[in-house]
Amino acid sequence: MVSSILLQQSINCLIYNNQLGKNLKNGLTISKPNLMQKCTSSKRIGGIKARASFDTIETTLSSTGFPLFQTESPQEDTLASKFELVDPEFIKMGFLRDVRTYGVEFREGPNGMGVYASRDIEPTRRAKKDWDLRMTCLLLYAFECEKNFWQLYYDFLPSAEECTSLLLATEHSAMPLKVKRLAREPERFMWALSMAQSRQIGFKIRVGSLVQHANMLAPYADMLSHSSQPNCFFHWRFKDRMFVVMTIAGRRVKKGEEMTVNYTNGMRNNMLMQRYGFSTPANPWDVIPFSGNAKIHLDSFLSAFNICGSPKEYYHNAKLANEGDNFVDGAVIAAARTLPMWSEGDLPPVPSLEIKSAKALQEECQEMLAEYSTTSEQDQHILDSSPEMSWTREAAIKYRLHRKLFLEKVIQALDVYQDRILF
Numbered sequence: 475m476v477s478s479i480l481l482q483q484s485i486n487c488l489i490y491n492n493q494l495g496k497n498l499k500n501g502l503t504i505s506k507p508n509l510m511q512k513c514t515s516s517k518r519i520g521g522i523k524a525r526a527s528f529d530t531i532e533t534t535l536s537s538t539g540f541p542l543f544q545t546e547s548p549q550e551d552t553l554a555s556k557f558e559l560v561d562p563e564f565i566k567m568g569f570l571r572d573v574r575t576y577g578v579e580f581r582e583g584p585n586g587m588g589v590y591a592s593r594d595i596e597p598t599r600r601a602k603k604d605w606d607l608r609m610t611c612l613l614l615y616a617f618e619c620e621k622n623f624w625q626l627y628y629d630f631l632p633s634a635e636e637c638t639s640l641l642l643a644t645e646h647s648a649m650p651l652k653v654k655r656l657a658r659e660p661e662r663f664m665w666a667l668s669m670a671q672s673r674q675i676g677f678k679i680r681v682g683s684l685v686q687h688a689n690m691l692a693p694y695a696d697m698l699s700h701s702s703q704p705n706c707f708f709h710w711r712f713k714d715r716m717f718v719v720m721t722i723a724g725r726r727v728k729k730g731e732e733m734t735v736n737y738t739n740g741m742r743n744n745m746l747m748q749r750y751g752f753s754t755p756a757n758p759w760d761v762i763p764f765s766g767n768a769k770i771h772l773d774s775f776l777s778a779f780n781i782c783g784s785p786k787e788y789y790h791n792a793k794l795a796n797e798g799d800n801f802v803d804g805a806v807i808a809a810a811r812t813l814p815m816w817s818e819g820d821l822p823p824v825p826s827l828e829i830k831s832a833k834a835l836q837e838e839c840q841e842m843l844a845e846y847s848t849t850s851e852q853d854q855h856i857l858d859s860s861p862e863m864s865w866t867r868e869a870a871i872k873y874r875l876h877r878k879l880f881l882e883k884v885i886q887a888l889d890v891y892q893d894r895i896l897f
């Protein structure tokens with residue numbers, strides 16, 4: 475499985491006219507490489523287009539100049555000429571030493587040659603996975619040490635039935651087998667893993683002159699819930715190596731108000747669910763994978779909600795919120811992020827086209843909603859009518875409900891847009 479694209483090109487280019495490029499694999503068809511056009515004159519590569527299509531190529535050029543690309547009609551075929559530079563001045567530009575490409579193909583795109591994924595690429599996995607495992611081991615060890623502060627902490631932690639993280643933990647699906655070797659009780663290990671995942675906090679800390687990334691469990695501070703509009707934040711104070719929870723400047727916190735922090739920016743609901751075991755219907759980072767060509771105009775769409783400014787400021791529209799319009803929340807921002815848009819500087823909005831597009835997008839949302847076996851009202855009813863349901867079941871139903879509410883919010887946002895669109 476391809477988990478990442480790597481296209482690596484070390485330094486400038488050296489071009490040879492010879493036939494030694496045949497070691498390239500997977501049906502590479504290159505006439506003369508476009509890639510090189512910037513550093514070669516049109517006389518040398520003149521007008522010849524590169525068409526490359528390859529999945530896995532790993533070619534290393536030695537500094538003596540093993541060629542990467544083969545020219546279509548070599549002008550010379552003597553051995554000496556094979557190693558002769560097209561133009562000696564290229565030596566000054568350095569050698570191409572290494573090119574690796576995985577899971578990509580090069581083809582002509584709207585802006586000339588482009589790099590395209592040759593297959594679906596799954597989201598890259600969190601690099602912190604290893605941290606989670608280390609932290610889990612440490613936590614289990616701490617619990618076993620007699621008369622230890624961590625045993626007090628243990629009493630505050632949710633039980634295995636109460637903890638909802640790992641609900642969508644596909645990344646740990648192969649874990650139990652490994653865990654069997656690590657832990658006497660795999661279930662306990664999974665529980666500790668879910669504690670470590672959902673409660674550890676990452677910081678850059680300074681140790682001597684070194685700045686290092688550190689993950690830590692900070693009892694009590696880890697009781698703060700998440701909000702995308704938090705009133706607090708975590709801070710690592712370098713000078714006395716102190717973990718502090720601070721209120722956000724200018725943000726009043728009223729007596730009795732819950733204090734919250736933003737666990738993460740940019741996580742979709744599925745990732746939130748996987749790591750923390752909850753989702754939110756107004757997650758501005760959630761996405762809808764639209765398949766059609768319908769696009770609407772970003773400026774025009776945002777102006778319908780009186781939202782403007784840079785993306786971060788899109789979050790909250792204090793003016794409308796003060797007027798009691800709670801509609802302008804994360805879901806509208808998420809819609810603005812997720813809807814296929816004309817890019818900046820493109821067409822001005824043409825109302826009839828905008829309405830047509832908005833309708834097409836709404837239809838696609840409706841189709842996605844229709845794929846669920848329950849409606850959002852039915853999900854809400856299940857939640858309301860079963861107060862005794864387990865935490866995990868509740869989190870799972872909420873996750874499904876939140877997806878639907880998000881889709882419905884986008885449909886609603888497109889309705890408002892069509893109503894308010896300027897002629």
Ligand SMILES: C[S@@+](CC[C@H](N)C(=O)[O-])C[C@H]1O[C@@H](n2cnc3c(N)ncnc32)[C@H](O)[C@@H]1O
Pocket residue numbers: 630632638639672673696697698699700701749750751752753
């Ligand atoms: C760091 S703990 C926060 C305190 C936690 N409620 C506890 O039991 O101590 C993180 C867990 O709290 C819950 N949580 C935090 N913020 C939430 C939110 N906005 N909505 C739903 N659950 C949330 C999730 O279960 C998450 O895994």
